Amino acid sequence: MKWTFGILASVFALGTSAYASVEVSATKVLQIDYAQKGESETLIYLANGKVARLDKNSDLIPHLKTSLKKKEWVNVTTTFERELLAVESIPEPEDKSVEEFTSQNSIKEYRASVIPTYDQAYKIYKGMNRRYQQESQCYNRAHVWSWEMLTKHQVRSMKAFLFFTRKYIRRYNFEWWFHVAPFVYVREDGKIKEKVMDYRYTYSPVSMKEWTDIFMHNNAECSEVTKYTDYEYTREDPAKGWCMLLKVPMYYYQPIDLEALDKKSKQKDFWGEWDLSNAYREAFGIYSK
Secondary structure, three states, X not given: OOOOEEEXXXXXXXXXXXXXXXXXXXXXXXXEEOOOOOOOXXXXXXXXXXXXXXXXXXXOHHHHHHHHHHOOEEEEEEEOOOEEEEEEEEOOOXXXXXXXXXXXXXXXXXXXXXXXXXXXXXXXXXXXOOOOOOOOOHHHHHHHHHHHHHHHHOOOOEEEEEEEOHHHHHHHOOOEOEEEEEEEEEEEOOEEEEEEOOOOOOOOOEOHHHHHHHHOOOOOOOEEOOOHHHHHOOOOOHHHOOEEEEEEEOOOXXXXXXXXXXXXXXXXOOOOHHHHHHHHHHHHOOOOO
């Protein structure tokens, strides 16, 4: 999860006379969701946020199980329909974002900005960096947008991580297991309201429910959790509903940061140089912020 990339390739479609476009990504296997009674596919949760699909009897499953157990890096080859075609173990990439850090401040002590009016929030939204690459990952876009809101407007934003449960992914054949975007607090009609700033999927700052409805085909209410492990340990429980929301300060880059907070008490209260450089490179094709 800490370092990912994607390249496009073309491979000959076996048994056909056409070429099929595929994506090859360096990532990790985070979870294997085995097919249950009445289900024909096993789902693979990848560290880059995507959910790959393969036949429940696929010969690739033993390799994936080994990769998950060893927590090793792999190259996965998938079609644009997310069908997993191949998996190959690779050496762990150098990752300059791995740092031992322990903050003396509680996450509860983070002070987010309150934007005085909706008009001001809208102006900030319209000025957001729109030069992202179409195949960019949400966490890279969100990190750059949060950084630029701070450096250009002195706005200390938050991030909303939207996690999708097994029930939802299975029911709607959904391609991600999480999505993330910045949100801000805005004073509106005498109240302080949350407004999500997701330039790729919205046309203005929107409420949290308006934002989740973009991705929730059933317009489900998403329960709010306070820890990543609240999702990690219960995502397969049908009683937990369709989705979960976790709200954190702007510094948290990927779910692995949230996991480190829960399991190792590693809190982030700074901008990691590698995180920012990687986010700009992967999402915007820029090699320096």
